[in-house]
Amino acid sequence: MSPVGRAILLVFVGGTLGSMARLTVSLLLYQHYLGAGNHYTVAMAATLAVNVIGSFALGALAALRQHKRISTVLWLLLGVGGLGAFTTFSAMALDTFIAIQLAHWSLAGLYVVATIAGSVSAAALSYVWTLYLTRSPRVSA
Template sequence: MSRTGRMAGAVAIGGALGALARAGIELAVGVGGDAFAWPVLLVNVLGSFALGALSVLALARRAPQWVGPALGTGFLGGFTTFSAYVVGAEVMLGSGAALLALGYALLTPVLCVAAAALGTQTVRLVHGSPGPGRPAQR
């Protein structure tokens, strides 16, 4: 199998596992009933934190080439969900909760960017991993 085929397989397997993990969280937290899409917000914030942490770990530890595609693009891509975020906002809007929809639509990206930044900083503090412009520690 070619390198491209192995990478595509790693992304596909990671994506399937990430989607299953998201479905598990949605089942555990409960989907529906509430006007606010808490499970979607939760997985997007957790996934953003994890992607921030993964990006620093993969670079600092010189991870194998498959790690980024399998865990970042695959698992975390399947775990997080932009489409459900948009649908959640649309459902809130359609049910007459315009302010709730606006709050959700604005809160999600702000929290996700903050979570990604927190993930990178947490790994840098815990593992002494390099920041931008600093060489990796050996």
């Protein structure tokens, strides 16, 4: 198989696993927290949870990749495919749109800010920590 075909296949397999993992997280949250009248906020919480967790994990993977601690195979499988599919931007837009349609303006604003600030700071934290933990040891002269 050509290198490009192999890369696409790795992303496909990772994406399949990532989507199933996201579905699992959603179903677990629904099972434990779904009650009368909170359907909508539980669905939002599930999207928020996968986005923040996935961004945290990808920040660490990106730092490992930058220092060549993980192979391209693992990066394509877990990073581009797995965590790329585990997290979602379109569902966040849909959740926000539904909140706007229901005229829940503060919920919509809070949700977007929490998702973006949460995901970016989670990725920043894990990226910086991983760079720090995997730094080359200083050789004392």
